[in-house]
Amino acid sequence: MQKFFLRSPNSKLGLPIFFFLLPTISVFSSNALVPLTVIAGVTLGLHDYFRYRFVPRPSKQTLILVGLFFGWAFLSWFWSINPEGTLKVTSRLLALSICGWLFVQAVDHRPQEIKNRIAKYFLWGLLLGAATLIIESQFNAPITRLAKGLSDDDFLNLSRLNRGTTFIAISGWICLALYSHLLPRFLFPILVIALMGVLWFAHSESTLMSMGLSIVWVITFIAFSNWSRKFLKYIIALTILAMPLVTTLAAPIGEPENSYNVHTSAHHRFFIWGFVSSKILEAPLIGAGMDASRIYPNTKEETYKRKRSDGIITGAGDRVISLHPHNAPLQIWLELGAVGAIFAVLCVLNAFRWVSQFPHENALRNMSIQAATITAILMTMLGYGIWQNKWFVMFFLFSALVALLPGREKTGSIKDTME
Secondary structure, three states, X not given: OHHHHHHOHHHHHHHHHHHHHHHHHHHHOHHHHHHHHHHHHHHHHHHHHHHHOOOOOOOHXXXXXXXXXXXXXXXXXXXXXXXXXXXXXXXXXXXXXXXXXXXXXXXXXXXXXXXXXXXHHXXXXXXXXXXXXXXXXXXXXXXXXXXXXXXXXXXXXXXXXXXXXXXXXXXXXXXXXXXXXXXXXXXXXXXXXXXXXXXXXXXXXXXXXXXXXXXXXXXXXXXXXXXXXXXXXXXXXXXXXXXXXXXXXXXXXXXXXHOXXXXXXHHHHHHHHHXXXXXXXXXXXXXXXXXXXXXXXXXXXXXXXXXXXXXXXXXXXXXXXXXXXXXHHHHHHHHHHHHHHHHHXXXXXXXXXHHOOXXXXXXHHHHHHHHHHHHHHHHXXXXXXXXXXXXXXXXXXXXXXXXXOOOOOOOOOOOOOOO
């Protein structure tokens, strides 16, 4: 089986180049990651089947959990306040999940020689992506302006770089895990500081905060890396389940009279979270239906306000939620209720089970994977809508990077990567 994969053009050249380009593509157009991942997953899946009759098979546990989650999402159509959106979003995410899973399988089942080559290409691609991110963020996106024929005076929203920043932050941690066995211990903190420096220049506050908190976790538990790895998954599970209560208690921070003391962006986040939490607690069991956040109703009295010298003014028109609550647990609770939140937690625990198959005896590797996980989870709670295509697909790309880690034993020619 391995000699066939070694001769495969998709494995020998195509995948390394694909991973080399990923970081830079994420900076210039994170939307492009979606079709690229879909095409790569389908192409590699078909290639491996027709050439080697290789058919990846998920474990029964994975099939059951994914079936429960998406089945519940489809079922929410019956009570959804956005039934058309429910069917569209659930179908789209299911298709993306299948393609993304095929891509992860294709990477995972390559021999370690090919994985090492991919990791090497990705390392150089990450350095190129980081350099590109700094140039674009610090010099008013000169490359993008040149490509689009824009002058320096034409408006260009640099927040478009945020997802590229997030991709580089999380994949940077994974890259440290890939090369942890080659790194002297004194070099590890230097590389982490360098990664933080890239994020600092990129001006993405949410990513910088998430990265900073992941470093705090690493410093706190570096002496207990094996214990903290097992503990982390339960913290994340509990956080998802308890999020509506936590944000309800923190809701006063979003009141207008506190707007002087809290950063504008953070103040708006707390206001949204308080509003969403109150709606969740009104009907906590089944939610308002998949994709309900996009059109969730509110009244004029609930509209976001911020206190200024001239009094209280409306700051967000007639909408409280801007397409999504900027918090994945709250979005799942609002749309799918407690039932959906429980299914989501079980899926997260299943993902941890898959990651645990890779040997973590190396302390630097262990802590790097934990830091990547924390950064990703925090970003789901601070930045993006969990169902956004470009963000959703990134989780499969991160999983494919984790699959490059060496040392996992396989039995037979097919190994269920989702066991």
